[in-house]
Amino acid sequence: MRMDDEHVADGTPFGDPIDEPPATRARRLLRAGLPTTDLAPALAEETDPLLFATVSGAHLYGFPSTDSDVDLRGAHLLPVAELIGLHEPDETRSRMWDNDGVEMDLVSHDLRKFVRMMMRRNGYVLEQLHSPLIVHSTQAHRELLALAPGVLTGHHAHHYRGFAATQWRLFEKTGELKPLLYTFRALLTGIHLMRSGEVQAHLPTLIAEVSAPGYLPELIEAKAEAEHGAATGLAPTRLQSDVDALHEVLADARDRTRLPDSPAAYEALHDLVVRTRLQR
Numbered sequence: 014m015r016m017d018d019e020h021v022a023d024g025t026p027f028g029d030p031i032d033e034p035p036a037t038r039a040r041r042l043l044r045a046g047l048p049t050t051d052l053a054p055a056l057a058e059e060t061d062p063l064l065f066a067t068v069s070g071a072h073l074y075g076f077p078s079t080d081s082d083v084d085l086r087g088a089h090l091l092p093v094a095e096l097i098g099l100h101e102p103d104e105t106r107s108r109m110w111d112n113d114g115v116e117m118d119l120v121s122h123d124l125r126k127f128v129r130m131m132m133r134r135n136g137y138v139l140e141q142l143h144s145p146l147i148v149h150s151t152q153a154h155r156e157l158l159a160l161a162p163g164v165l166t167g168h169h170a171h172h173y174r175g176f177a178a179t180q181w182r183l184f185e186k187t188g189e190l191k192p193l194l195y196t197f198r199a200l201l202t203g204i205h206l207m208r209s210g211e212v213q214a215h216l217p218t219l220i221a222e223v224s225a226p227g228y229l230p231e232l233i234e235a236k237a238e239a240e241h242g243a244a245t246g247l248a249p250t251r252l253q254s255d256v257d258a259l260h261e262v263l264a265d266a267r268d269r270t271r272l273p274d275s276p277a278a279y280e281a282l283h284d285l286v287v288r289t290r291l292q293r
Contacts, residue, residue, distance in 0.1 A: 052085075052112070052117075052148055055110060055112065055117070055119075056119075056148070056149055058108075059089060059106070059108075059119075059121075060106075061089045061090055061091055061092070061106075061123075062089060062090045062293065063087055063088070063089050063121065063149050063151075064087065064088045064089060064090055064124060064151050064153040064154055064157075064289070065087045065088055065142075065147070065149055065150050065151060065153070065154035065157075066085050066086070066087035066119065066121065066147075066148040066149040067085070067086060067087060067141055067142070067144035067146055067147050067148060068083060068084065068085060068086075068144055068146035068147075068148065069084045069085070069086045069140065069141050069144060070082075070083070070084035071084075071191075071236075071240075072084070072146060073140065073144050073146055073214050073215065074194070074195075074198050074214055074215065074216050075215045075216045075217045075218070075233065076194050076198075076216055076232075076233045076236045076237070077237070078236055078237055078238065078239055078240040078242075079237065079238065079239070080239065080240045081240050082115065082116035082117065082118065083112070083115055083116070083117045083118075084118060084120075085117060085118065085119040085120070085148060086119070086120055086121065086138075086141040086144075087119070087120075087121040087141070087148075087149070088121055088122055088123070088124050088127040088153075088154075088157075089106065089121045089122070089123060089124070090123065090124050090153075090289065090290065090293055091104070091123045091124075092293065093290060093293075096125070102123065104122055104123040104125070104126040105120065105121070105122050105123075105126065106119075106120070106121050106122075107119070107120045122138075124153070124286055124289060124290070125286050125290075128157075128282045128285070128286055131157075131161070131164050131282070132164055132276055132279065132282070134166060134168045134169050134171065134172050135172065136169050136172040136173055136176070136202070136203075136206070136212070137172075137176075139161060139164070139165075139169075139212050140202075140212060140214040142154075142157055142158060142161055143158065143161065143212045143214075144214070153285070153289050156285050157285070160278045160281050160282055160285065161212075161278075162210065162278075163276060163277045163278025163281065163282075164276040164277075164278050164282075165206070165210060165212075165272050165273075165276070166272050166273055166274055166275060166276055167207065167267055167270045167272045167273070167274060168274070169203070169206055169207075169272070170203050170206075170207055170263055170264070170266070170267035170270070172203070173199045173200060173202055173203025173206070173263065174200075174203065174260060174263060174264075176195075176199040177195075177196045177197075177199040177200045177203075177256070177259075177260070180192040180193075180195040180196040180199060181193075181196045181256055184196060184244070188243050188244060189241055189242065189243060189244065190232060190235060190236045190242050190243065190244040191236065191240065191241060191242075193232065193244050193252070194216065194229075194232055194233065194236055196256060197216070197225065197226070197229060197256070197259070198214070198216045198219070200256070200259040200260065200262075200263055201216065201219040201220070201223045201225055201259070202214055202219060203263045203266070204223050204259070204262055204263050204266045205219055205222060205223050206272075207263065207266035207267050207269070207270040207272065208223075208266050208269075208270070210271070210272055216229070216233065217230070217233065224262075225259075226255045228247060232244070
C-alpha cells in the first residue's frame with residue numbers, strides 16, 4: 014500500500030493515522046498483517062472518485078488469519094447526472110481481485126448513500142469510517158470523521174446486540190472460531206460505545222478496556238492459524254453464559270449512556286454532501 018498525503022495506511026487502533034509519518038504507518042501496517050504492495054493502481058481503476066478507502070473485517074478487528082482476505086470499504090462520488098436523470102443510480106460498487114496472492118475486495122457507496130447509512134444507527138459503516146487502516150483519504154473523509162460523533166445515539170446498542178446475535182447463531186451452526194470472535198467483538202464494541210461515545214472495533218484493545226472473558230486472547234491466537242478453524246477447548250455452556258452476561262452488560266450500558274436518542278448532525282452532513290458534489 015502506498016503511503017503519502019492522500020494514500021495512507023496504518024495498523025493500529027490508536028492516534029491519528031492520517032497525519033503520521035509514512036515510515037511509522039508502514040511499521041504499523043506490517044503489524045496488522047496486511048500486504049505491503051502498492052494498491053494505488055488497483056484503486057485507480059475505480060470509475061468514480063474515491064473519497065476514502067479503509068481496511069475493515071478481521072484486520073480491523075484485530076484477529077486476522079494467515080489466509081484472511083483483505084476487505085476494503087469506502088465511499089465514492091457519483092456524477093450529478095446519474096442522480097437527477099431517469100435511471101436508478103448504482104449507488105454501491107463491489108469489485109474483487111487478486112493482489113500478489115491475497116484476495117482483495119472493495120465495496121464502496123456513493124457519498125449520499127453512505128451518509129444515509131450513517132444516520133440509520135449503522136455501526137458497521139461507522140467502523141469503516143473510523144478504521145485507522147487507511148488506504149485512501151481526502152478532505153471529505155476528514156470532514157465525515159469530524160461530523161461522525163453527531164450521529165451516535167444510544168440506539169446503536171441495538172445494532173451491536175443484533176449483530177452479535179446473528180454471529181452467535183452462525184457459531185452454533187458451524188462451530189467455527191470466526192463467528193464466535195465476531196460475537197464477542199460486537200458486544201464489546203457496543204459496550205465501549207455506550208460508555209465512552211467512541212467507536213472502537215479492535216478486539217485486543219477492547220479486551221484491555223472492557224471486562225471480558227479471559228480466554229479471548231487465546232481464541233485470537235488460535236484464529237491466526239486458519240480463517241475457518243473450529244473453536245475447541247471451551248464448554249458450550251460456558252460460552253453461552255459469557256455471551257448472555259455481555260448482552261446484559263450492553264443493555265445496562267445502553268440504559269446508562271449519555272449518548273442522545275437522536276442524531277444531531279443531519280444538516281451539517283446534508284451540507285457536506287451537497288458541497289462535495291458541487292465541487293466535483
